[in-house]
Amino acid sequence: MIKRIGVLTSGGDAPGMNAAIRAIVLTAAVHNIDVIGFHHGFNGLLEQDYQMLLPQHVQHIIQQGGTLLKSARCKALHTDNGAQQAAAALHSLQLDGLIVIGGDGSFRGTLAIAKYYQGQLIGVPGTIDNDVDGTDYTIGFATAIDTALNAIDKIRDTADAFERIFLVELMGRHSGYITLSAGIAAGAEQIICPEFGTLTEANLQTILTPIQHAQLLRGKSSYIIVVAENSYPGGTTALADALSKALNIECRACILGHIQRGGSPVGADRILATKLGAYAVEQMVNGANLMMAGEVNQQAVLYPLAKTGDKQKQIDPYMVRWQQCIASD
Amino acid sequence: MIKRIGVLTSGGDAPGMNAAIRAIVLTAAVHNIDVIGFHHGFNGLLEQDYQMLLPQHVQHIIQQGGTLLKSARCKALHTDNGAQQAAAALHSLQLDGLIVIGGDGSFRGTLAIAKYYQGQLIGVPGTIDNDVDGTDYTIGFATAIDTALNAIDKIRDTADAFERIFLVELMGRHSGYITLSAGIAAGAEQIICPEFGTLTEANLQTILTPIQHAQLLRGKSSYIIVVAENSYPGGTTALADALSKALNIECRACILGHIQRGGSPVGADRILATKLGAYAVEQMVNGANLMMAGEVNQQAVLYPLAKTGDKQKQIDPYMVRWQQCIASD
Amino acid sequence: MIKRIGVLTSGGDAPGMNAAIRAIVLTAAVHNIDVIGFHHGFNGLLEQDYQMLLPQHVQHIIQQGGTLLKSARCKALHTDNGAQQAAAALHSLQLDGLIVIGGDGSFRGTLAIAKYYQGQLIGVPGTIDNDVDGTDYTIGFATAIDTALNAIDKIRDTADAFERIFLVELMGRHSGYITLSAGIAAGAEQIICPEFGTLTEANLQTILTPIQHAQLLRGKSSYIIVVAENSYPGGTTALADALSKALNIECRACILGHIQRGGSPVGADRILATKLGAYAVEQMVNGANLMMAGEVNQQAVLYPLAKTGDKQKQIDPYMVRWQQCIASD
Amino acid sequence: MIKRIGVLTSGGDAPGMNAAIRAIVLTAAVHNIDVIGFHHGFNGLLEQDYQMLLPQHVQHIIQQGGTLLKSARCKALHTDNGAQQAAAALHSLQLDGLIVIGGDGSFRGTLAIAKYYQGQLIGVPGTIDNDVDGTDYTIGFATAIDTALNAIDKIRDTADAFERIFLVELMGRHSGYITLSAGIAAGAEQIICPEFGTLTEANLQTILTPIQHAQLLRGKSSYIIVVAENSYPGGTTALADALSKALNIECRACILGHIQRGGSPVGADRILATKLGAYAVEQMVNGANLMMAGEVNQQAVLYPLAKTGDKQKQIDPYMVRWQQCIASD
Incomplete structure (x- = not known):
């Protein structure tokens, strides 16, 4: 049974990351799960720089741009040594799982940790670029x-x-x-x-x-x-x-x-972030591991973290054709 | 072969109606189809109050709220007499088809005309309420x-x-x-x-x-x-x-x-309006009739106008459950 | 010499109140003055509900709507007993002065305290209504x-x-x-x-x-x-x-x-709030008392608190005349 | 008696130029003065490229960015030949006056025309830079x-x-x-x-x-x-x-x-533009010539066009000092 999880935001920040953190914390509270948030992406995990996240900490952050946990890239995690250190931190903090909000680069880092960590690892797609496979949209794109x-x-x-x-x-x-x-x-x-x-x-x-x-x-x-x-x-x-x-x-x-x-997230990003944050916690409770919580055809779905960077997502060919048709007129 | 079509906006106005008009006009131009726009919804059709719509008329309207064709409700169309008069106007103006941008009420009016009109009738869902069956989203909702x-x-x-x-x-x-x-x-x-x-x-x-x-x-x-x-x-x-x-x-x-x-439409509405406006013209060229151009799972699709009001669209049950879960906590 | 002052926001909240608090805290820091902020307007003063305000507490609040100190109306202050109690709180907290951000109603409350308090009392005009005498504009109006x-x-x-x-x-x-x-x-x-x-x-x-x-x-x-x-x-x-x-x-x-x-204050309100907040502290250091820090003809000025509600500020007669001229055309 | 005037927007465009054009047209209508608008700044004057401006042409433009008359720089006006040609155009179009909306560069061009033109020339300060002498603010700055x-x-x-x-x-x-x-x-x-x-x-x-x-x-x-x-x-x-x-x-x-x-002008710019546009027409009716309509201490005032570029306007020294004080802390 899951009692305690961690969450972090990693890579380029995206509007809606705060909304995802909020949904994770509120959903965890319903399931009586404690949440701690690491600062500065994986750096905070490596350095055990974190804070408790209670429902009152996430009040009125749904509309705020940026991320209260700060984000960063983390070179140290690219080494096997870094991954071991991250896993050790997760164990020592007695975390049953970790939710990583970021892009496919951050998910590769997450997978590296899996080799040395027995808990559950879940990704939530947060990046303005909408270039993550397994979800129609990423948080921040809209x-x-x-x-x-x-x-x-x-x-x-x-x-x-x-x-x-x-x-x-x-x-x-x-x-x-x-x-x-x-x-x-x-x-x-x-x-x-x-x-x-x-x-x-x-x-x-x-x-x-x-x-x-x-x-x-x-x-x-x-x-x-x-x-x-x-x-x-x-x-x-x-x-x-x-x-x-x-x-x-x-x-x-x-x-x-x-x-x-930057900027306050639009409605679509707040709703997507809320949905995927909540779904990530629920699926972790259900035993999911090494999966990303995505949305396909308005349905929340799980998708293997290992495949999120597999292929370039295709831009709507209909719109591409229309644009070219109009432009060449 | 389609040479000349009409377009009108009907019912409560919605942000993105102008973007839909623009896409219809630009796509029609690619297919060498003339477009006339009726004013004040079906009233303009009944009264033959209209304007030519050339590409230069729709320059820089994609970002504008409201509708340049004006919108209105039209009680006259609710009578059989009104429907006959509308069909007569379409015939006398030698229109091969009519595109109606509006909600399911406007589509009922469109169907009434079909009894007396041999041309093609196509709907585009434009209403802030997102209560039209056969499309995931309506233009204006976002x-x-x-x-x-x-x-x-x-x-x-x-x-x-x-x-x-x-x-x-x-x-x-x-x-x-x-x-x-x-x-x-x-x-x-x-x-x-x-x-x-x-x-x-x-x-x-x-x-x-x-x-x-x-x-x-x-x-x-x-x-x-x-x-x-x-x-x-x-x-x-x-x-x-x-x-x-x-x-x-x-x-x-x-x-x-x-x-x-009111207000300038957000990106999602401009893109949806552009897609559905273009699709409506293309499908009319392909022979579609009495259909609505909608979007389901990111794909443009046709859906029978007669069924657009059939059943209440269901609100995402996952979010309903989450909201109640959080609220009752 | 002033060592320690209080600040509070009172009456209807106005965008820019946070910017004024920030300017007061930063300017006080330059003068080595400690600042405490009372919560919920004068209620926090009566109940000694307050917090220390250091420069790091006011980071990145210049763009935020509302007021971090909360605002409220305070019926208790309308009684002589309330005024005495407020003065007693100021003395017991060893405050050399108090800055009240609010409208002319709040300034009347401030004056009531003056009977029983020997420190300095300064007002800063914060209300969306722009109905305070002695300043061209109030914070929040723009x-x-x-x-x-x-x-x-x-x-x-x-x-x-x-x-x-x-x-x-x-x-x-x-x-x-x-x-x-x-x-x-x-x-x-x-x-x-x-x-x-x-x-x-x-x-x-x-x-x-x-x-x-x-x-x-x-x-x-x-x-x-x-x-x-x-x-x-x-x-x-x-x-x-x-x-x-x-x-x-x-x-x-x-x-x-x-x-x-509500809403993030526009530039004009942020600048006015910054100017008047800073000026209020500087003039307090210079010995000002029972004055409001206002702006007249782009110049920061002092104006007696007792006169801020004296007469209705006149609306620009030129614009009134123009509007009527156009409307009657 | 003034029967017919011209208006143009010149130099870098600024939000609020449309609001100024609207006020000029509506105020002129009250005084039974015809207005024509030249396109592309002084170029439209030189090439006699213009349109009539009736009240219905300026409906709902107060909130629009850019300028419906288009703006441009005009090298030809820098020559004596250009100034003569401009004056000739004003005479041939039987214009009793010209209102130029722009910055001090545009006002220098206006003065060049004065040598060869007997009608009235009035400037309205429209530039985002707020670097025109004789007015507290220029249209577009806010x-x-x-x-x-x-x-x-x-x-x-x-x-x-x-x-x-x-x-x-x-x-x-x-x-x-x-x-x-x-x-x-x-x-x-x-x-x-x-x-x-x-x-x-x-x-x-x-x-x-x-x-x-x-x-x-x-x-x-x-x-x-x-x-x-x-x-x-x-x-x-x-x-x-x-x-x-x-x-x-x-x-x-x-x-x-x-x-x-770009962008829709904020309230302050719409109000300033309305005031100065109206004032420019009224003062032209009163006989003003070679003057700019500015605003000083909330009052509309006239200021010699020849002096608008005289000295650099000084930035509020109080705010400069405050900013440096805070920054050096």
Whole structure:
């Protein structure tokens, strides 16, 4: 029977991590399980830096961005020695299980601990990138889209007033999920992300053509290109310079950066975090181990932690096709 | 072959209706289909009050609340005479089809026209209530949740500062979808909606007990009850008065009302509207008739218009159970 | 020399109260003054319910709505006995001074204490109503305007889509400041506030005429009337009913209520709160007593607490005239 | 008697420009004055590219960002030939006056026209930079502060979660107004702007010391430095790199850029724009010429256009001193 568990947030922080912590603590309380929270991701586990988490500690945190447990990356865990040390800490603190809120990198760290730890290990997908296999959405993704949209809507105002071309760079190192979603939702005139092929100086014309077409035929008063980070050699600023030169029009780059990680989570993220946090505790009570609590087709499901990074999640092909259809018109 | 279609927005307006109109117009343009937009819902059809909708007319409306075509209810369509008149208008304007953006009431009106019209009739679910069968979400629901949340978060600030009990009434005449979703996302201490049973003066104690429990045991500094409209005889203000009297604490009612219908749509609604608007046109081209374009498990699907009001959509039972579990603790 | 002071927030809470507390604590730290914060306004003083306030306690509260010290009204202070008890508490806690953040009602309570207390008493104007004499703006007013605007902008969307008349009731029991400011900023078609004269069933025609005029001449697609609370016998809902009946058009009332008190303070309120909080401490160090720290013409100034409620602050006559000029057109 | 005037928006666009256009059109209508609006700033004047502006054209634009007249810079006006051409256009369109909404650069262009034009020329200060002499605030400044704050608050979330140092670069090429205001309102740990002296690699220690101090003594979990653009050789990214190297901690730069120009104007900007737009028309009717409509101490005032760029407006010395006091603690 489970009496005492740990929880930590790991990797890049995401809006909704606090909501997940809250759901874990409240659900654990219903099952008479004690919860301790480690600070700074796995670092807090290695250093036994933690705090008790009672229901009153999680009051009114559902709407707060960031994570009260702090997050961090943890190089030490990448070594076998680190994994052993983590397992030893879990044992010495008499924890029956650990819930890790983070992305697939954090889940790899979790699996490393499994070799030396007999308790239950459960993951909850928390990352703005929505690049974790086994769940339709990750906690933080919906908020990141709306934060990006809010910024792009503002840029639309000034782009429209000044008749400029803007390139807006969004996060997503390995995945165009945020870029495609925000680009479609912003009504961007063009979207550039890794899934659409590699862009270089050599094939720059592929993105120049629709711009020239739009200017000639439609009299667009502004033109916004949403770009995933790492889409062009030298970055989005270099791409803006290349476009400015080729088109002889001022093209400006705007790098949204870390504002995409912050802010009060939107409803969808708060609900998802609440659902997955609660489900993680319930399934731990039911004996689950080495599983991630995800949501597929509105249903909470378990998915093997070992497979969460297996394959790139596919972006909705219908929307990709529609976007390309519209852009090439 | 489809050459010319009409589109209208009907019933209570919802954020994202403009995004749906935009997607219909842009997709139609790709298929060389002309689009005319009727004003004020079916009234504009009956009165042949309309405008041409070209791609330049829908520039930069994806982010705008309301509907550029205006919406309205239309009593005339409830008569057989009205349906005949609508069909006659569609024929005289040489329309090969009509796309109706609205809720299940609007779809009933659409079906009435079908008796007298040989063209194709397609529905797109646009209503904040999320009470249409055949689609996981309706356009406008996600935004309504976030608008409600934004207001409840502000009420939390003042409730917390003043240590008051607040009742926040949300929309949803026949369904607790908005109330349950916003209540969970807001971390409301209690949620009252029709799905949880009927509340009267006689069984008021069922909601008093958790309040008294929370005050005694947890020292909560604020207590927010999210209430679906029409949950108590005399309304939410009467309920607040009854609670004030029973608890001898000031309980205030806050009726959110129509602010829930407005505002720039959030990303989820813009994407859903874009997807369903595009899908509606494509399926019309493919010959679909008397169907609604919905989304089930992230896939665009067709669903018979005649069945969209068939059964009450069920609120996620997992979240209902979790909420009750936490509240009764 | 001042070594130790108290601070409390009193009356209706206002966004920016936390920012004022932060500035007081940080400025006191520079002057090596200890600060204790009383909970629940003057109640915490009477009951000696308080906490130490060190710089780390006020980290990252500048952006938070509400007040970490909680606020409340305090009937006990209205009696001579209460004032004596408050003074005794200040003496027993060895406080050299007390800073009260609140409105003119709270300042009257402060003055009552002065009869029995030899330390320094300073007020900081914190109320959304902007009805305190001796300062151009009160802390919280700017945020309340923007919260109201945000809601009215949303109502505009739905009013415009449905072509309805909306009455939006704003706070301000004795003053039309919020109503006039928000009404002008929202581009409301009409503004009703106490300063414009008393409205009853008898002179209802004065507000009907511009509505009828607008409908006939301008083809307005929506009509929004911003109304100060207590502007019509029976309230704004009764006024909406009266208009509906007289015009034979659906007029809806929307009571914004307590959402106007919450939310993260806007920049203007954070800056004003920071300035006045710092100034209050500095002037206390300089020997000020029975004064309010206000801002007049961008300059921090002292103003006698006894005069803060003296006369109704006048609403900018230029804007009143402009509004009436436009409305009567 | 004035029968017909022109209006244009010039230079960098600012939130509230639409509200100013609306007030000009509505006030002109009351005085039976026709208004035409030139597109793209002075370019539209030179090319006689304009539209009639009737009250129905400015319905519901008070809340919209950008400018419906579009803005632009206009090199042609810098030549004597351009000024003559502009004057000729004003004469040929039989305009009795022109209202220019923009910054002091646009006002210099306006003055150039005066040599060849007998009508009345009035300026309205619209720029986010608040660097125009003769008015306490410019239209757009308040919104730019709140947009910056909103972004910095989000960065605070992630900085706090990850315990990072962030440098946030704000606009303001020649003035630290936005930076100081937003920095204070955000509770930034440090503010760097031109008014505080020149920063180079040589005196980097002046900003390192408070960071090191904060880390040692206060255990701050995040550290945000708000930086005016052009504050360091090589830009804010170079400064972040220099700090990273010196402190051996990851310091990240975040360049807010053009999002600061967009967005729906906040209440303060809508009210200021309404007041100054109305005042500009009224004073033109009263015979004013070569003047800017500004606001000083809440009063609308006229100020010679020729002096609007005379001296750098001084940042509130009280707040500068307070900020330095706190930072050096």
